[in-house]
Amino acid sequence: MDNPARWYRISQLEELSGVNRRTIHFYLKEGLLPPPRKTGQTMAYYDESHLRRLKMISQAKQQGAPLFAIKEQLGNMEDALPRSLGNKLQESKKALPKSAQGQKTREAVLEIGCRLFRKKGFANTKVADITQRLKVGKGTFYFYFSDKKELFLECAPRIFAELFSVGWEKIREEKNPLNRLKMRGDLVLPVLDEFCAILSLAKEAMAEKDEKLKKLGEQIFTSIRLPLERDIEKGVETGLLRPINPMVYASMMIGGMEGLNHLILTKKNLPKKSYENAVYELFTFGMAKPSPDDRAS
Numbered sequence: 475m476d477n478p479a480r481w482y483r484i485s486q487l488e489e490l491s492g493v494n495r496r497t498i499h500f501y502l503k504e505g506l507l508p509p510p511r512k513t514g515q516t517m518a519y520y521d522e523s524h525l526r527r528l529k530m531i532s533q534a535k536q537q538g539a540p541l542f543a544i545k546e547q548l549g550n551m552e553d554a555l556p557r558s559l560g561n562k563l564q565e566s567k568k569a570l571p572k573s574a575q576g577q578k579t580r581e582a583v584l585e586i587g588c589r590l591f592r593k594k595g596f597a598n599t600k601v602a603d604i605t606q607r608l609k610v611g612k613g614t615f616y617f618y619f620s621d622k623k624e625l626f627l628e629c630a631p632r633i634f635a636e637l638f639s640v641g642w643e644k645i646r647e648e649k650n651p652l653n654r655l656k657m658r659g660d661l662v663l664p665v666l667d668e669f670c671a672i673l674s675l676a677k678e679a680m681a682e683k684d685e686k687l688k689k690l691g692e693q694i695f696t697s698i699r700l701p702l703e704r705d706i707e708k709g710v711e712t713g714l715l716r717p718i719n720p721m722v723y724a725s726m727m728i729g730g731m732e733g734l735n736h737l738i739l740t741k742k743n744l745p746k747k748s749y750e751n752a753v754y755e756l757f758t759f760g761m762a763k764p765s766p767d768d769r770a771s
Contacts, residue, residue: 596678
């Protein structure tokens with residue numbers, strides 16, 4: 475049985491596998507090997523799964539198999555026996571910090587990361603901000619995460635889940651789509667500032683060049699918009715709302731919440747009663763199906 479705690483520098487991996495580093499880097503780029511564990515900007519470690527894969531690739535190449543076929547074969551084996559190849563990065567991360575202290579440190583990095591991303595945004599949060607607050611070196615950060623982007627990809631769903639983890643069971647039980655819209659607003663209002671912080675993070679991610687960050691930003695925004703969109707759609711179907719575009723109006727409701735948050739932040743003494751139902755009333759009255767009396771006039 476392989477020892478999961480055994481780690482190799484690339485020079486050792488070259489020697490043990492018989493594959494030169496240029497080819498190893500090529501395999502990494504092509505997805506035939508999982509990413510190594512980085513402990514610094516220029517420091518990386520490889521494990522037994524990398525060595526196993528390199529030996530399998532070399533053997534398959536000797537038998538005349540093309541790389542695309544080898545990659546497919548590795549993927550099939552991973553699905554069948556994920557532990558034998560150790561391909562999935564998340565599995566590698568979970569296996570790496572064996573001690574309770576290691577898990578505690580990783581969780582602390584995630585907690586501080588979530589807090590700073592919500593407060594400062596993605597671009598303005600630096601790795602140094604996190605390590606300084608934890609009083610650890612940057613090498614500790616890079617032991618658990620290859621870069622800030624990887625941390626953000628793990629933090630964003632957590633931030634979203636923490637904010638929307640309570641109160642949604644009652645919404646699911648409510649059948650009237652207009653009541654559901656109001657209940658959603660009631661849930662968001664107490665955490666409006668954090669809600670808008672998540673929206674800012676999503677927009678910031680969508681503006682990034684990295685496709686993974688873009689996709690994450692789109693997923694966050696969509697997960698906020700879709701429930702509103704479905705309630706509006708149901709309201710149109712049942713005749714409670716006039717025929718409108720649910721996607722457009724759901725997006726406008728989200729924008730209305732952002733505008734309201736800006737007003738609350740700038741007008742500190744604004745009475746809650748003056749705005750607690752404002753966005754809901756603006757859009758439900760604007761979306762509402764006209765009564766017979768309204769049509770007659």
